[in-house]
Amino acid sequence: MAAEVAFWILAVVSVGAALAVVLIRDIFRAALFLVLCFFTVAGIYVTLQADFLAAVQVLVYIGAVAVLLIFAVMLTREAQHGSPSNRLRIPVLLFALVLLGIMIYTMVGNDWTVPIGALSNTSLETLGESGSGLAASLAEMLFSEDGFVLPLEIAGIMLLAAVIGAIVIMREK
Amino acid sequence: MSIGLEHYLVLSSILFCIGMYGALTKRNAVVILMCIEIMLNAVNIALVAFSRYLAPEVIVLTGQVFVIFVMVVAAAEAAVGLAIIMALYRSRRTVDASEIDLMKW
Numbered sequence: 001m002a003a004e005v006a007f008w009i010l011a012v013v014s015v016g017a018a019l020a021v022v023l024i025r026d027i028f029r030a031a032l033f034l035v036l037c038f039f040t041v042a043g044i045y046v047t048l049q050a051d052f053l054a055a056v057q058v059l060v061y062i063g064a065v066a067v068l069l070i071f072a073v074m075l076t077r078e079a080q081h082g083s084p085s086n087r088l089r090i091p092v093l094l095f096a097l098v099l100l101g102i103m104i105y106t107m108v109g110n111d112w113t114v115p116i117g118a119l120s121n122t123s124l125e126t127l128g129e130s131g132s133g134l135a136a137s138l139a140e141m142l143f144s145e146d147g148f149v150l151p152l153e154i155a156g157i158m159l160l161a162a163v164i165g166a167i168v169i170m171r172e173k
Numbered sequence: 174m175s176i177g178l179e180h181y182l183v184l185s186s187i188l189f190c191i192g193m194y195g196a197l198t199k200r201n202a203v204v205i206l207m208c209i210e211i212m213l214n215a216v217n218i219a220l221v222a223f224s225r226y227l228a229p230e231v232i233v234l235t236g237q238v239f240v241i242f243v244m245v246v247a248a249a250e251a252a253v254g255l256a257i258i259m260a261l262y263r264s265r266r267t268v269d270a271s272e273i274d275l276m277k278w
Binding site: 003015019021031034037044047048049056065076084088092100155158159 | 193
């Protein structure tokens with residue numbers, strides 16, 4: 001019961017914060033509502049028993065990405081112009097509503113559950129009483145030989161390339 | 174009615190469409206990046222929900238691993254995107270995406 005209440009509160013607040021990011025004209029306030037949206041998404045991860053991902057969400061998105069975005073808002077001095085819409089507003093609104101209808105129709109109409117036998121080649125982690133050990137098994141999956149260690153290395157190289165690229169682009173000529 | 178996979182998927186769809194609307198209509202490039210972050214978060218919610226509910230009584234951790242990779246890509250995208258925006262602002266004194274049309278024909 002508590003999980004349901006938590007889900008509804010978090011869902012309503014996250015949708016409201018996302019709408020505020022899109023609709024508010026003041027860019028700085030939009031960035032603050034984006035932080036609220038990130039926080040509620042972290043809470044939704046907690047209701048899905050993904051505790052480690054909730055911590056990573058707070059650290060990466062709120063600690064790094066949101067601060068970076070607020071830095072950009074401060075540095076570009078476009079805040080007094082607000083964030084107006086371009087002339088595509090009505091067609092894009094129609095397109096977004098149609099896409100939303102199609103997505104909801106598809107996602108609600110299907111039965112997504114899969115029998116466990118179909119997943120026998122992937123490593124499953126039985127859910128403990130408190131979800132304990134989930135981060136450990138996640139780490140084992142990320143770093144083990146038959147897991148995702150090669151994509152992990154590639155992601156590290158990509159982060160390094162992104163950092164170097166950002167420095168090169170930003171550097172004064 | 175208990176909370177199931179459909180609730181999370183519908184929430185994810187709503188957030189995705191809000192982010193898409195903002196990314197396609199906003200003029201300020203920083204706000205466009207914010208809306209792209211909302212879209213990536215929506216996809217992450219769908220992935221985590223699938224990892225929780227796809228097989229009952231068990232967590233399929235592949236979805237959470239994918240969320241970690243999506244977060245890595247989102248962080249790299251934010252860094253490079255904001256660097257490009259700052260470089261554009263330095264040379265053209267604007268971040269209005271409808272005025273930055275040098276590569277449009």
